Amino acid sequence: MNIKFSKQIVILIVLVLISCNGNKDKANVKSQKDSAEKDLVKTKIQSENFEDFNKKFHADSLFQVSRVDFPIEGKHISGFEQHEWTRKNWQFQxxxxxxxxxxxxxxxxxxxxxxxxxxxxxxxxxxxEVERQFKLINNKWFLIFYNDINL
Incomplete structure (x- = not known):
């Protein structure tokens, strides 16, 4: 075999290997991108719908207490009476x-x-003034803040 012919074969083999490896990297990047997009869609699909939560939260007292993130921020102030919200003094909304x-x-x-x-x-x-805040935590809605002020 001729040395010139051998160099050409070696160069051809190296080019083929580089080309294959580059396609593999592109395929991996595309696969990772597709996987990330699927995870994002999955997260959106699994997130609780606020309107469904809102209806159930205000109709079912046991569900409501389970979705108040005690100890909750905010206060109840009525005249001289004031307290922070706890499970014991919670008023069904x-x-x-x-x-x-x-x-x-x-x-x-x-x-x-x-x-x-x-x-x-x-x-x-x-x-x-009454203010309340609901936050999506781990794909479920929770009441995280409730101020009920009546001076």
Missing amino acids: VIPVAEGTEIGEYEHSVVKTDSLVTEKFWIPDSGF
Whole structure:
């Protein structure tokens, strides 16, 4: 065999190996990207729907207590009475979060993101304010903050 011919074969084999390895790396990157996209879709699919949670939370007292992240932030203040929320003094909440609530003289706002819902009721310049926050934790909604202030 000729040395020139041998060099060409060696070069050809090296090029083939490099080419195959490059395609393998591209396939691995594509596979990792596909896997990450599937995980993201899976997470979104498995996340609890806020509207379904909202209905059940305000209809089922046992479910509600299981989804209040005690010790919860916020306070109950009524005149001179004040306490932080615990499992023992929790008051069942029956009014669901709603977008367009119009209750007499109360102002109302709801701010929603994919992982946090904040609702506020207040009467301007009155000392009355209710605020609650729900947060998506491990794909389940929890009440994490509740202020009930009536001075």
